[in-house]
Amino acid sequence: MxxxxxxxxxxxxxxxxxxxxxxxxxxxxxxxxxxxxxxxxxxxxxxxxxxxxxxxxxxxxxPSSRFTERYPQMMERLYQDRGGQRNEDGDLLVLQGSCVGGSTVVNAAAAxxxxxxxxxxxxxxxxxxxxxxxxxxxxxxxxxxxLSVHVNAPHEINQNNQVIMRGCDKLGVSWRPLARNIKNCALTGFCLAGCASDRKQSMxxxxxxxxxxxxxxxxxxxxxxxxxxxxxxxxxxxxxxxxxxxxxxxxxxxxxxxxxxxxxxxxxxxxxxxxxxxxxxxxQVGRNFACHPSVGILADFDEEIFGWRGATLGAYCDEWDHPDRGGFILEFAMAGADFMAAFSPGIADKHLEFMGRLKNVAGMISLIHDENAGVITTNDRGEKAIRYRVTQKDRETIRTVIKRSAEIYFAAGANKVFVPTYAPTVIEDVKDIDRIVDALDLGPGTIGMTSYHPQGxxxxxxxxxxxxxxxxxxxxxxxxxxxxxxxxxxxxxxxxxxxxxxxxxxxxxxxxxxxxxxxxxx
The missing domain is CATH 3.50.50.60 (FAD/NAD(P)-binding domain)
Known part of the structure; x- marks a missing residue:
């Protein structure tokens, strides 16, 4: 056929x-x-x-004709629990598609x-x-x-990626363009809200x-x-x-x-x-849950980046992609204001200040090779329960992720780096990275994590x-x-x-x- x-x-x-x-x-x-x-x-x-x-x-x-490219609206329509599915501790947002086509409709097409x-x-x-x-x-x-999987061409790698790649190059850190299942990408930057142009080759x-x-x-x-x-x-x-x-x-x-x-x-x-x-x-049914708990590390620059313009994912850092070298990758990704408003640091004036400079902000996320520590079950009320806590080993991997991300950002010329701890953490100098990050608790309920990848x-x-x-x-x-x-x-x-x-x-x-x-x- x-x-x-x-x-x-x-x-x-x-x-x-x-x-x-x-x-x-x-x-x-x-x-x-x-x-x-x-x-x-x-x-x-x-x-x-x-x-x-x-x-x-x-x-x-x-149908894709109803994809509005408005994140809050599409999360409500396309995502499990309207985009609010979390673990029992509340510090891990587990994002899954719940629509015809499943998570392939709302992923970033990484292949x-x-x-x-x-x-x-x-x-x-x-x-x-x-x-x-x-x-x-x-x-x-x-x-x-x-599914038209191909390695991103130069025009599919946006300014957010270019800035982070610059930092990698200065440190001698390896990066690669991502492969994606997409045909003639429209470069709208709304992959996570469904591809209105049907270029993403979802199910x-x-x-x-x-x-x-x-x-x-x-x-x-x-x-x-x-x-x-x-x-x-x-x-x-x-x-x-x-x-x-x-x-x-x-x-x-x-x-x-x-x-x-x-x-x-x-x-x-x-x-x-x-x-x-x-x-x-x-x-073992329901046991051995893993999810690549991701932390999003953001950084402020003097230059304008407009990180949400273009392909959501352009390149990634593979320097530490084997467990013997760290067991994580860094993907260079940003989203628009309506998505970032829910995940951005600070409250009140601090939050408004950050959002006002969003065009100057770069973003990357981590995927770690986490241990299969979670359980999917039901609670005493018969409701779905995701019982997942990051292990001590994985917490230390996340600590390393924060350090390496900050080093890349400062090498690229960042003014400051934002760590997604619930008590806001800002690093303003490369010399402060180890001191600040080593002091972070990173225990349950201390840092916001996101997963698009439940498995196991x-x-x-x-x-x-x-x-x-x-x-x-x-x-x-x-x-x-x-x-x-x-x-x-x-x-x-x-x-x-x-x-x-x-x-x-x-x-x-x-x-x-x-x-x-x-x-x-x-």
Whole structure:
């Protein structure tokens, strides 16, 4: 088929407004829970082999013509918990897309392959012998070609990046232009609010339309309550369609299927499995949560930067990208005033002063190779609970991140550097970096962190005693139940995860398709 772009307004997505009052009893070869990076790829790869596929998405269907490029408005429409999802301590904002297309709609399009040292850990510690760069190369290459992944050209690297790159060059610190899944970028700088020009190759404009071309159905506003299973086999799902405007139930939906694919993300997937009584042999469902807790370091310059103009991500620093060298990367990124107002330092006059100089501010964020220390569970009220505290080791990595970021900024000519501690911390001289940063507490509730990359709560492995799913993506002990999202990752991968999810989902789908008649009887 032609992998051509299609107007998202024209996509035949069922919603709460169109589905009718039900109850609806549907059947398909495959039901996919979630329409993000993992679910969309699975839907397409299975549908194009002639399988009937139904995709259920808890979030709304928002076509790109309704992307307003206003961050507060789009966070409310496109993000989980309206952009307010946090850990129990409240110091980690966990940002996830909750819409048709999932987090791929609201990410910054960074396209990294899984680092080799991560794959080596997966092979040695979890028995995933086929997780090599060579074995995964065909899947990465396929996805990269389909999604127009390319290394940023000079015109895609904005002034914010140029300033930070200047500091790196003066210190002899390595940096590289980022690769992104984008076609003829419009350089608007609103990636995190959805790409109104459809240049970003999210699942909303690629794999989901392609899947629907092959007959897949997508139903939005529909939360899967539990997975049905009998005699060690998954048989379908029970779901509820909710009106996103009123929060009221519109319809009950049941899907009988020969295969169930869970791809709801590393927070919702383990909660769904637990609600369904599927806790696994290892007791690891919901455990081993990691998220690359990111701190945003900002700096004030004399020169005007207008850091929000152009591509959101242009380049990154890879000097410390291996655990033996530090275990983190720095991505050079800024956003506009309506986004920065929520994350900028200071209160009252100090906040206004900072915002008044926003055009002179540069920004970068860190991604660390964090330990899998968190748990996704429910609290005493039965509500979702993200129990995640940065470990002592990871706190020291964050301390190093702050130091290295400040050094780069001052080398680039910064006047001062802002550290996102809740008690405002400002560094005004390179000579003060160690003294100020070494004195920071960095314990729970002391510094604001953000994550776009939850992962690891249904880890993959060969041994059912320490993992949730097998090397083929199938749930240990339950046939015809697969997981295909970032919850599969046995460990944190340090880099932006979407490409790894695409590759693993493609690989898992290929394995399912090879079984053919054994699974589907035709």
């Amino acid at each position: 032609s992998l051509a772009w299609q107007q998202t307004d024209d996509l035949p997505v069922q919603t709460a407004a169109t589905i009718g009052s039900g109850p609806h009893r549907l059947s398909a070869d495959v039901v996919v829970v979630g329409s993000g990076a993992g679910g969309a790829v699975m839907a397409y790869e299975l549908a194009r082999e002639g399988r009937s596929v139904i995709v259920l998405e808890a979030g709304p269907f928002v 990294f392959r899984t680092p080799e040292y991560v794959l080596r850990d997966w092979r040695e510690k979890f028995g995933l012998s086929d997780m090599t760069s060579e074995a995964l190369d065909p899947w990465f290459t396929q996805v990269e070609q389909r 909303l404009v690629t794999y989901l339309p392609w899947a629907m071309h092959h007959g897949a159905q997508v139903i939005a506003d529909t939360r899967v309550e539990r997975i049905r299973h009998k005699n060690g086999k998954a048989t379908g799902v029970v779901a509820t369609t909710i009106d996103p405007k009123t929060g009221r139930k519109v319809a009950d939906v049941e899907v009988e299927a020969k295969l169930v694919v869970v791809a709801a993300g590393a927070v919702q997937s383990p909660l769904l499995l637990t609600r369904s009584g599927l806790t696994g042999q290892s007791g 709560t249904c880890r993959m492995g060969a041994n059912p005693q320490n993992s949730v799913v097998g090397p083929d993506g199938q749930f240990h002990g339950v046939e015809r139940l697969y997981v295909a999202d970032a919850s599969l990752f046995p460990t944190s991968i340090m880099v932006n995860p979407q490409m790894t999810v695409y590759a693993l989902s493609s690989k898992i789908a290929h394995g399912i398709n090879e079984q053919g008649s054994e699974l589907f009887g035709n």
